[in-house]
Amino acid sequence: xxxxxxxxxxxxxxxxxxxxxxxxxxxxxxxxxxxxxxxxxxxxxxxxxxxxxxxxxxxxxxxxxxxxxxxxxxxxxxxxxxxxxxxxxxxxxxxxxxxxxxxxxxxxxxxxxxxxxxxxxxxxxxxxxxxxxxxxxxxxxxxxxxxxxxxxxxxxxxxxxxxxxxxxxxxxxxxxxxxxxxxxxxxxxxxxxxxxxxxxxxxxxxxxxxxxxxxxxxxxxxxxxxxxxxx
Amino acid sequence: xxxxxxxxxxxxxxxxxxxxxxxxxxxxxxxxxxxxxxxxxxxxxxxxxxxxxxxxxxxxxxxxxxxxxxxxxxxxxxxxxxxxxxxxxxxxxxxxxxxxxxxxxxxxxxxxxxxxxxxxxxxxxxxxxxxxxxxxxxxxxxxxxxxxxxxxxxxxxxxxxxxxxxxxxxxxxxxxxx
Numbered sequence: 001x002x003x004x005x006x007x008x009x010x011x012x013x014x015x016x017x018x019x020x021x022x023x024x025x026x027x028x029x030x031x032x033x034x035x036x037x038x039x040x041x042x043x044x045x046x047x048x049x050x051x052x053x054x055x056x057x058x059x060x061x062x063x064x065x066x067x068x069x070x071x072x073x074x075x076x077x078x079x080x081x082x083x084x085x086x087x088x089x090x091x092x093x094x095x096x097x098x099x100x101x102x103x104x105x106x107x108x109x110x111x112x113x114x115x116x117x118x119x120x121x122x123x124x125x126x127x128x129x130x131x132x133x134x135x136x137x138x139x140x141x142x143x144x145x146x147x148x149x150x151x152x153x154x155x156x157x158x159x160x161x162x163x164x165x166x167x168x169x170x171x172x173x174x175x176x177x178x179x180x181x182x183x184x185x186x187x188x189x190x191x192x193x194x195x196x197x198x199x200x201x202x203x204x205x206x207x208x209x210x211x212x213x214x215x216x217x218x219x220x221x222x223x224x225x226x227x228x229x230x231x
Numbered sequence: 232x233x234x235x236x237x238x239x240x241x242x243x244x245x246x247x248x249x250x251x252x253x254x255x256x257x258x259x260x261x262x263x264x265x266x267x268x269x270x271x272x273x274x275x276x277x278x279x280x281x282x283x284x285x286x287x288x289x290x291x292x293x294x295x296x297x298x299x300x301x302x303x304x305x306x307x308x309x310x311x312x313x314x315x316x317x318x319x320x321x322x323x324x325x326x327x328x329x330x331x332x333x334x335x336x337x338x339x340x341x342x343x344x345x346x347x348x349x350x351x352x353x354x355x356x357x358x359x360x361x362x363x364x365x366x367x368x369x370x371x372x373x374x375x376x377x378x379x380x381x382x383x384x385x386x387x388x389x390x391x392x393x394x395x396x397x398x399x400x401x402x403x404x405x406x407x408x409x
Contacts, residue, residue: 043405061326069393183400189326191354211396229391231330
């Protein structure tokens with residue numbers, strides 16, 4: 001008799017375990033779908049405060065394009081600004097500092113920017129196989145930086161470093177830590193094919209708005225906005 | 232008299248840049264006697280080569296006795312002055328160097344590095360060559376491109392504009408545009 005009760009009890013326990021697990025899974029799926037649904041939709045409330053903004057810098061040409069974009073953005077709306085560049089790249093942060101200094105000279109506002117470095121997931125010319133290991137290190141470092149910054153706006157234009165940052169931003173949305181809007185501008189150097197970072201963010205729908213600079217690309221990737229050349 | 236003639240002769244500089252890359256194939260080909268002779272025949276007087284991370288050092292020359300003066304350096308924090316003083320720019324296919332040169336309205340030959348693993352760079356050079364803003368070559372075809380060089384076939388590049396992106400971003404974030 002007692003054995004029967006035990007048996008019944010354990011069956012109930014297993015049942016309730018499966019119930020709990022399925023409901024958690026269902027909840028997560030629902031939440032992810034909810035986030036995907038609302039990502040890419042314009043914010044409906046008028047912003048009362050400036051957005052804390054993360055700007056991911058790439059090397060050479062990428063940085064020039066990014067600074068060109070920042071120079072036409074109303075920077076009071078995007079503050080404070082956090083610049084991230086690869087640890088192997090000293091030039092980009094230097095250029096961003098010059099840009100921020102020119103803003104101070106122009107507006108007289110105290111500096112509202114921070115500059116940080118991040119490990120790169122893949123160096124130019126590195127094989128895709130070894131990229132896996134270096135990407136894991138880069139992700140951990142990216143997570144640490146993102147927890148510190150928790151940006152509301154992310155602007156990036158193609159360096160590999162932006163992928164882990166955007167994935168983490170998406171997870172923050174799912175978990176409810178921070179809602180953010182990600183803007184991706186594909187580099188002017190991409191005429192016919194997206195970069196690996198661009199392709200990933202496009203396919204995973206992790207960029208709220210995706211911009212391309214050549215009409216050929218917009219035809220191939222219809223969810224992208226064609227905005228003409230930035231340079 | 233000869234001395235005076237020499238000083239009056241206008242300087243026409245050819246500036247070669249590989250950016251932060253290593254592109255010995257380009258440096259080697261501009262250092263060949265054929266290319267240097269062709270540039271000299273076209274009226275250029277000086278060849279300045281930025282060799283970046285490359286290991287091939289071109290032979291320097293002071294340019295006496297009817298040949299091109301050749302000089303080189305590895306890096307500089309800004310190549311803007313070099314670009315400005317140049318009459319012809321021969322550049323690697325990095326978008327930074329390309330647009331910096333085009334915005335200064337300089338005659339530009341872009342040489343694509345065919346040894347790169349993921350060679351997306353040729354896309355941009357070919358697109359801009361198709362739109363007649365520059366000439367596109369490979370190290371093998373550079374001599375031929377220099378021989379065929381003519382200004383008339385080129386169209387000036389009008390600098391792009393980032394404002395459409397800014398406008399879309401502002402609208403997305405709910406900032407009203409006046």
